[in-house]
Amino acid sequence: MRPPGRPPALQSVVLGLLGLFGVLGLLGCGASDPPTTEAGTAGEERISGTVTVFAAASLTDVFTVLGDRFEAEHQDVTVVFNFAASSTLAQQITQGAPVDVFASASAATMQTVVDAGLIVAEPEVFVQNTLQIVVPAGNPGAVTGLEDFTNPDLIIALCSAEVPCGAAAVRVFEAGGLTPQPDTLEQDVRAVLTKVELGEVDAALVYRTDVLAAGEAVEGIDFSQSSEAVNDYPIALLAGSPNPGAAAALVEFTASPAGLDVLAAAGFQIPEG
Amino acid sequence: MNAPVSVRQSRSQPDGATGVPAILLIPASIAVAFLVLPLAALLVRAPWSTLGSLLSTPEVRDALRLSVVSASLATLISLVVGVPLAWVLARSQIRGRGVLRALVTVPLVLPPVVGGVALLLALGRRGVLGEPLYSATGVSFPFTTTAVVLAQTFVAMPFLIISVEGSLRAADRRYEDAAATLGAGRAMTFRRVTLPLIAPGVAAGAVLCWARALGEFGATITFAGNFPGTTRTMTLQVYLALETDPDAAIALSLVLLAVSILTLGLLRDRWLMRT
Numbered sequence: 001m002r003p004p005g006r007p008p009a010l011q012s013v014v015l016g017l018l019g020l021f022g023v024l025g026l027l028g029c030g031a032s033d034p035p036t037t038e039a040g041t042a043g044e045e046r047i048s049g050t051v052t053v054f055a056a057a058s059l060t061d062v063f064t065v066l067g068d069r070f071e072a073e074h075q076d077v078t079v080v081f082n083f084a085a086s087s088t089l090a091q092q093i094t095q096g097a098p099v100d101v102f103a104s105a106s107a108a109t110m111q112t113v114v115d116a117g118l119i120v121a122e123p124e125v126f127v128q129n130t131l132q133i134v135v136p137a138g139n140p141g142a143v144t145g146l147e148d149f150t151n152p153d154l155i156i157a158l159c160s161a162e163v164p165c166g167a168a169a170v171r172v173f174e175a176g177g178l179t180p181q182p183d184t185l186e187q188d189v190r191a192v193l194t195k196v197e198l199g200e201v202d203a204a205l206v207y208r209t210d211v212l213a214a215g216e217a218v219e220g221i222d223f224s225q226s227s228e229a230v231n232d233y234p235i236a237l238l239a240g241s242p243n244p245g246a247a248a249a250l251v252e253f254t255a256s257p258a259g260l261d262v263l264a265a266a267g268f269q270i271p272e273g
Numbered sequence: 274m275n276a277p278v279s280v281r282q283s284r285s286q287p288d289g290a291t292g293v294p295a296i297l298l299i300p301a302s303i304a305v306a307f308l309v310l311p312l313a314a315l316l317v318r319a320p321w322s323t324l325g326s327l328l329s330t331p332e333v334r335d336a337l338r339l340s341v342v343s344a345s346l347a348t349l350i351s352l353v354v355g356v357p358l359a360w361v362l363a364r365s366q367i368r369g370r371g372v373l374r375a376l377v378t379v380p381l382v383l384p385p386v387v388g389g390v391a392l393l394l395a396l397g398r399r400g401v402l403g404e405p406l407y408s409a410t411g412v413s414f415p416f417t418t419t420a421v422v423l424a425q426t427f428v429a430m431p432f433l434i435i436s437v438e439g440s441l442r443a444a445d446r447r448y449e450d451a452a453a454t455l456g457a458g459r460a461m462t463f464r465r466v467t468l469p470l471i472a473p474g475v476a477a478g479a480v481l482c483w484a485r486a487l488g489e490f491g492a493t494i495t496f497a498g499n500f501p502g503t504t505r506t507m508t509l510q511v512y513l514a515l516e517t518d519p520d521a522a523i524a525l526s527l528v529l530l531a532v533s534i535l536t537l538g539l540l541r542d543r544w545l546m547r548t
């Protein structure tokens with residue numbers, strides 16, 4: 001088996017490393033169904049395979065619904081979501097994550113992916129969102145407005161300034177000339193919302209849509225400065241998309257009347273034009 | 274009778290200088306590469322020239338101080354209540370000891386973030402114990418440094434318990450019997466005979482517990498939140514820095530890697546030299 005007199009260790013280590021990379025390579029390739037795009041008889045392309053969507057945490061519920069509707073229309077397509085803070089997703093994409101579609105909660109975050117040269121065309125803003133004060137049901141901290149966020153006795157949760165909802169929060173506090181006294185800076189908007197739903201914090205700033213999604217566990221309170229931070233949500237196709245045909249169809253679907261209905265019902269504002 | 278056996282043993286010895294059959298050497302090499310390559314990558318990519326300035330920012334110093342203080346407190350709590358529990362598990366005759374041991378070692382295998390959720394539901398402001406405590410005293414744990422210590426203790430104490438229990442089982446009970454015959458009470462025997470006997474095991478358990486507490490992330494971010502100076506430990510700082518300043522994240526990771534290697538050094542008599 002082995003040439004006599006030759007030390008086996010180095011040879012085997014090299015073999016082992018080759019084996020390791022081989023296994024990793026196979027795993028990488030096997031992770032998603034190979035997409036097929038055939039020309040249909042009606043001139044319409046038949047799409048199939050998996051579409052991987054990286055979407056802002058605030059889109060969790062609404063995109064899950066959109067994905068189900070899209071799958072119902074396209075039986076051969078499976079939509080897979082990765083929901084997290086937009087900045088986390090942007091970081092993962094620039095590090096080479098295999099993604100078809102990216103929907104960000106802020107233009108600035110989308111820009112980091114554009115700057116990395118990973119986007120096919122100019123990203124389109126498909127919805128807008130504004131912040132709202134959210135308190136646990138019954139409002140135990142008797143919160144009435146943004147001014148209460150300066151009260152050190154209240155337990156306050158905000159998004160970390162690196163993520164879009166945190167950046168928007170910074171803008172509204174600046175507009176109001178207020179210095180908030182947060183007790184925790186969470187990594188995405190849904191982590192903030194969960195702390196409110198559990199009743200662990202007295203007040204927090206999340207998107208209007210999150211307040212709607214949380215239902216009766218929380219109460220939303222409007223504040224005038226919210227118009228100072230309107231978050232645009234851009235959506236874009238990735239240049240390295242493993243399944244560009246189905247990805248384009250999904251992006252089109254979000255802008256279709258059926259898609260816009262779902263988005264509007266969740267409380268998102270639809271930009272004019 | 275012994276001679277033929279030893280001959281057969283030596284014949285079945287694998288050839289080559291390493292004494293390892295190729296069928297084991299290949300998967301073993303894969304395992305080594307898999308475990309060592311990522312750590313090597315950390316060293317290769319480290320921003321050595323700016324390391325000093327990256328690690329001397331106020332946020333990093335706050336996070337480091339918080340991590341060291343909270344992990345040390347968690348270890349102290351674990352020692353005070355964990356060593357007696359280890360004794361109960363190893364020496365007492367109480368019923369249901371096996372079940373008890375299984376229960377207290379669950380955090381060892383539980384995903385830490387689940388531990389964080391569990392702590393929130395038990396000790397949060399609306400928690401099973403937290404709610405009566407909050408309405409009686411106005412004290413609530415989440416988003417405080419106390420919560421960081423609690424999360425770390427929850428995750429790390431089982432390591433100490435297991436280590437100390439093992440030492441107690443391995444210790445020679447005749448010394449304790451002798452102490453008892455000489456008229457020492459049970460408390461006296463524990464303090465003057467048992468504890469010195471198992472001191473190396475307690476020390477190793479404490480080091481392991483401290484290292485695990487220092488590395489705690491999931492339970493901390495879930496139960497204690499994330500705020501600089503109060504609850505943002507080194508691991509949370511690494512996680513945050515990865516999004517904004519990857520170089521800083523690597524620099525912080527190096528510090529934690531160095532601590533881990535130091536921990537292994539302290540444990541080497543128990544683990545690495547075991548044959």
